[in-house]
Amino acid sequence: MSSLPAAAEACLRQAQVAATRHWLLQSWSKPSGLLTGIPATVLEAESRTFWLALAQSFARPEQSGFSVGAIAVDTNGKGYPGANCEWPERGMQQTIHAEQSAVLNAWMGGASGISELWLSALPCGHCRQFLQEIPQPEQLRILVVGESEKSFTLGDLLPHPFRLAPVQPSPWGHVFPEYLQSATVAERKAWWQSASSHAKGAYSSKATVVVLSHSQTTASVVGAALESAAYNPSIGAETAALSRWQWTPMRSDKPDKVKC
Secondary structure: OOOOOHHHHHHHOOOOOHHHHHHHHHHHOOOOOOOOOEOHHHHHOOOHHHHHHHHHOOOEOOOOOOOOEEEEEEOOOOEEEEEOEEOHHHOOOOEEOHHHHHHHHHHHEOOOOEEEEEEOOOOOHHHHHHHHHOOOHHHOEEEEEOOOEEEEEHHHHOOOOOOOOOOOOOOOOOEOOOOOOOOOHHHHHHHHHHHHHHHEOOOOOOEOEEEEEOOOOOOEEEEEOEOOOOOOOOEOHHHHHHHHHOOOOOOOOOOEEEOO
């Protein structure tokens, strides 16, 4: 288990409210880290600039050298952080953008939808297409926070998206079931059945899930594939698990893949 990244600690010193630091340190002391999201009352206590700087401090841009932070705000005002991560040792395609990371954390964390997406930089075309997969994407408000704050809709940024009718829309509003390494064979079978119902691909109808475990503890992180109509912007299950691993105190440790 590791302490907060040094850059995140530096951000915390800029917090305006003492309760923010208390909440973050308390969350980081748990295996789930920041995956459970930022409560609305905590999110509202600090500026968007603060939260984006904190999210950005978790970026891992090993190839591009360009860090991006994101916060997906759900319909109840809860925030889910995201940051871009690149794993060049796993191949060029093993990467996730900050927007994808935040949406993934919101989806697997039980958000029923996303009302706002805060970003430290304008989204690329890849992410503009990916964002079409959230519930009611036309209602999404995108706030790009820099020296000034600019507001966009997805229609402003991608007026002619590629669309396909999903075979079965990805289910939102359900917290993804936690995987327990101590579970019995029967319990693991039941877990897989539950996980499959959450992770069934919107276009392929296939459920793809990866579990990463921590060799020194019983903690684990689950990743599920989140599909895009345009295919390439889809998030694979292993990429999802690796991305979510970064938001836990296990982030500096090498994970083990679990066979479900």
